[in-house]
Amino acid sequence: MFNDSKFLQRLIVPAHTKIVLLILDGLGGLPLESGGKTELETAHTPHLDVLAGKSALGLTIPVGPGITPGSGPGHLSIFGYDPIEYEIGRGALEALGVDFELEPEDVAARGNFCSVDPAGVLTDRRAGRLPTEESRKLVNILRNIQIAGVEFFIEPVKEHRFAFVMRGLGLGDALSETDPQKTGVPPLPVQALKPEAKRTAKLANQFIAQAGKLLAGKHPANMILLRGFAKFPSLPTYAERFGLRSAAIAIHGMYRGVAKSVGMTVLKVDGDTIMDEFSVLEKNWNDFDFFYLHVKKTDTCGENGDFTGKVHAIEEVDALVPRLLALEPDVIIVTGDHSSPAVLKSHSWHPVPLLLYGKYVRADGLAEFGERACSRGSLGLIPAKDVMPIALANAQRITKYGA
């Protein structure tokens, strides 16, 4: 009952308070050896520890018990949306990530340039990760493809990757991907997974056939793969749901995309360091009620199995905490979108450390930000989507229910 977003929506009231959601991507970890310390517990975090002492701590479950979330569901959940009810396809995220304005009926996919041999057998699924500049030229070639009844948009992303969007009447996104996930076999044809996507599958296959002809002499990038076909999900915005003027500060396309999907204003970041992101926060402080600031490095190190790198990334954020505090936010949330333990070299199902700071927070007095401290915190073990209502309450943006 409580999770009904309509219920919360009618209790939202305006206020002049500011909330900062600081996401250290893949924050939760595991010790290198049983009984040892996790990445977060290992990191020297004097500022976060002091903040923890004045905060309420807890652990979040992004999607459900035992479920390892991708970045999309992990973010939607901490943004306050049910990640199972609102499923965002990878294709839509890719297009969003390069600032492509998806229309509600567009069908998007992730595109890869790849290498095939003369018999059409896949020899490299990523075309040797060709340089982004090369990729841009090939994207321009693909833009020449024209098929009646549908419009195509191709946008370069990075290296071998591009966003692929089909626009037209009556398109469906229930389509299988062409990437066979291994080399030594030809790419698969796009297949309709539902009858209403049959025509779309045919159009996609026509596009791929023409792409093959146009790229014939361009080895290693002489073919394309398409996967993650998806329409833009219809999400209620932060303004509608929470009455917030919200801004996102993130460098990578995926996170900019998911923030855009909930209606956040995605701010431009000059540079690619965490410090650059904090500068954007400071510069835009007066213009928004809510800031989502995304730190990627913790997850990258986790996925690379780089325990020490992840520790350092956390310490890098810790050193910037005084700049955040200097802005005097009313509510601060420090957490992750999921766990990415270095020992697993991947996202994982483990609950995610959560810190909630604010004037009216019932502080636990646990002056340490770590998995075990958080497991003793008063926020308990909660669905990540419940964090936003608690933050909004602490920002005095939810009125009383009932008389």
Add this chain to the structure above:
Amino acid sequence: MFNDSKFLQRLIVPAHTKIVLLILDGLGGLPLESGGKTELETAHTPHLDVLAGKSALGLTIPVGPGITPGSGPGHLSIFGYDPIEYEIGRGALEALGVDFELEPEDVAARGNFCSVDPAGVLTDRRAGRLPTEESRKLVNILRNIQIAGVEFFIEPVKEHRFAFVMRGLGLGDALSETDPQKTGVPPLPVQALKPEAKRTAKLANQFIAQAGKLLAGKHPANMILLRGFAKFPSLPTYAERFGLRSAAIAIHGMYRGVAKSVGMTVLKVDGDTIMDEFSVLEKNWNDFDFFYLHVKKTDTCGENGDFTGKVHAIEEVDALVPRLLALEPDVIIVTGDHSSPAVLKSHSWHPVPLLLYGKYVRADGLAEFGERACSRGSLGLIPAKDVMPIALANAQRITKYGA
């Protein structure tokens, strides 16, 4: 939303890992005096304590807050099924327990031989718990009863108990029981609780009337009582839901029955000790991915009000833990299906201690397996049905959700 088992089902991936679910029936307890130690806290459990130190601890809620579960719901829940969505009737469990192959439309009930006086008034609801051999002879007499349009199956269970099954077209299981739960009154007639069970009620009453005639000279077992009318519930199997080749090691019919209802292979146990059950585990180790091992004695002692007996039963299991560890399971769950505090002499609503061990478990470092240690554990206070997804994740049998 998360509880939709279909959601989990599509994320299941194969692996070569093994999971052991060790159930100490009625494990949760209470101290003899307020402030004292529970049965589990009193027990000397050096092996479980060391294991606890390397594990994540928590407490499970089998059905819901304040709800005391029967063995059926308690087991279904820890097996990963919603015990309210999937309700197994006692009659179906009784038939399953004696390895009777229930058909989907069969209606089963628990049967008791009982004693009535010449006026038909109940004088002993269990016919002096007559010996199983006597009961077998009487069951053969009941097998002579024939009524047009329905087939009856009567299977001896133990002492005064037998399984009763009706097979035919259009039978309903919405039937009241005949046991008035007290002596000094006659048995009740079977009544249809829904219109579609009217004919079935009539047939059952005809059977009972004929049974009364055939047993007339057989005092103390000169009548029968029928209760817990139920059809076999339609449960998705462990293979379907979790992709597991699962085996059950249990001595008592009820537990063998509930394991069979979720598609586990129920292994033969030679002997009736806990040690015999561990031998079966060792002998079958290579043939399954998942083992459910059931220990009855903890519950029996709890229900008998035997605090010390329950303590000893726990210690008996603890002594066998090294044999379990020697098999090197990837994931071990030690818990109960419900609580059975000796001071209550019955099942109870109290949350149940939970220990989850595995290579990728975030260990709490709480080197004690007991109710209070578990209440400080990082798994938190969770529905018992959420334990299987977490165990599957730790066994690396669930893939990532979303990109």
